[in-house]
Amino acid sequence: MTLAPRQQQLLDRIHETGYASIDELAQAFAVTPQTIRRDINQLAELGLVRRTHGGAASEGSSTRNTAYSMRAEQMREEKQRIAEAVAAAIPDHASLFINIGTTTEAIARALLNHRGLKVITNNLHVAATLAGKDDFEVLVAGGMVRSDGGVVGQAAVDFIQQFKVDFALVGISGIDEDGSLLDFDFQEVRVSQTIIDNARQVFLAVDSSKFGRNAVVRLGSLSLVDRVFTDHAPPAAIAQQLQQQKIRLDIV
Template structure:
């Protein structure tokens, strides 16, 4: 379903806070409770959140938001995260960018880099970088996932196995408090695991809404990540583990 501005912000608030109330949203947007109830009902029917008595909670952890909805969520945070991540990638190197709206934001900030080799299983990223003369783009094979332009499956993994890249930039759908990096699609997870294995350094880009979500498939642990770019401080315990693991945290707060 196409989202209005208010509904997109309702999803962001729900993801951030874990639960919202009708009264609280009505006050926030300065609209009637009837208007908010209608918004929540439509979002619930679309599977984007769970309607509960007096409010709503994030959708269950077995299905991701539709691609267009994800593109609009946390847009400002993704922009800050992407800028910080791209700044850590030098010219004259090789980079892998995987599927996701956060990695697409990174691609936008790489457009003026020079002498890059970018390998991707994301047709949107290939398109973003196609007009950049200083960047050579290699697109993996694989099965096209029409919902988001991603290429997944064994052919994508086989292509990745032919490379050893300087950097990988990956996104995720959720992050557990134990440091596990999670996603929804098992085939996509297999590609992301191959990317991590074939890169000298791996950067994770994920906004703070991922801290409150869950997903069923494990990509890796933050232990396997060299740099984590986000927009809010981590849970104290997880931050301490990242320090022990040698993960460089980059928090791009407003």
């Protein structure tokens, strides 16, 4: 099928950025949001994009994540709202795990007004953000350093297993409709599983573009999580999983 010129341009833009909201697309193409929604629906029916709440995402690959620089720019406002809500739920003088991800990096920035936190992380960006606070204690897992600042490998797993903390603040690359938590790097997943296993409460911070997103490595199920923070109500199948598991949902 041959796409209309605007639809092809819209598709190119979504593929270039990985995600685009309806509002930004409407502004970029000088049309109404309703027109953009119709275009997105047609592209989704052709399997060219994936509909999300408030926008569209590139179908991409289930085996390879979007580049870090691109992920850092996607859903910035939504991630900021999520980060502020997560930070508000963390008391002063708490102990925390924080894993890899641009959303958890936003959470680290939102935690800077707290006092007396002890943070164990495998994310060098998180460590760099929090290390300047005199009353924070920041511990970094050893292991292989990825280009996005994530630290993975058996050494990271062994390091994290030494601790039992109050809260794990975790991100994820995708949530399947059956409630599976999905990511791209099996080594990263092993570290995140260890983080979850050694925390008294697990907070999952996930923007709505991750609902229904495919990734090849299964971390576990939503049943591992105590509380989910997101920017939009999840699809019905995921919402049902949350309700069945009695997981608190915070929409910000």
